[in-house]
Amino acid sequence: MTEKLNILLDKAEDIASKGLQQCETLIEEKIYVFTFREPNVTAVQVADVFGIAATTARRALNELSDKGLLFKDTAKRRNIEYLNYDVLDLIDN
Secondary structure (H helix, E strand, O other), rough: OOHHHHHHHHHHHHHHHHHHHOOOHHHHHHHHHOOOOOOOOHHHHHHHOOOOOHHHHHHHHHHHHHHOEEEEOOOOOOOOOOEEHHHOOOOOO
């Protein structure tokens, strides 16, 4: 059990490290790391957590999505969800 947990944590650390290298701003870094705790978020949730404007949160989430770090679910027009599939895949395994 401990071995599986260590492997999982090593994978998460590797994913985070590679993702953080692609982040260009501090808020992108903070939001990206936050998606490891909450892999499914909206701009409003991120804005509330970090005390920033929803437009700022949305801009950063879109940047992370453009870089392939998050998936933007465009099925909705409002309250668009952003998902960290790398983290969700770790949880599913």
